[in-house]
Amino acid sequence: MKLVVVLMLSALPLSCYAGSGCASLEDMIDNTINPSVTEDQYIEGLEEFLPDDDTEQYLREFKQCFLNQSNKTLSTFSEMMDKIYDSAPCASY
Numbered sequence: 001m002k003l004v005v006v007l008m009l010s011a012l013p014l015s016c017y018a019g020s021g022c023a024s025l026e027d028m029i030d031n032t033i034n035p036s037v038t039e040d041q042y043i044e045g046l047e048e049f050l051p052d053d054d055t056e057q058y059l060r061e062f063k064q065c066f067l068n069q070s071n072k073t074l075s076t077f078s079e080m081m082d083k084i085y086d087s088a089p090c091a092s093y
Helices: 002-017 023-033 039-049 053-067 071-085
Strands: none
Touching: 023 039, 023 053, 023 071, 039 053
């Protein structure tokens, strides 16, 4: 699971650099970090991007990893994401 998180985080700047605009990506990340968003709400928000049940199950596990974290950890993660968004590759988007 740690590998999945690392791969997703490493792909975020590339997604911004590719010209995605990052609006959908930012919403997904905000919902991932937000402890008040349940797994079901999280999946509902991503339903259009889920090709199969396996992907849904992986995303439920991914969300649960964030639900298991302390508020301090989630706050630090949010700060890191802000720094990525403000980085040179994403700043122009």
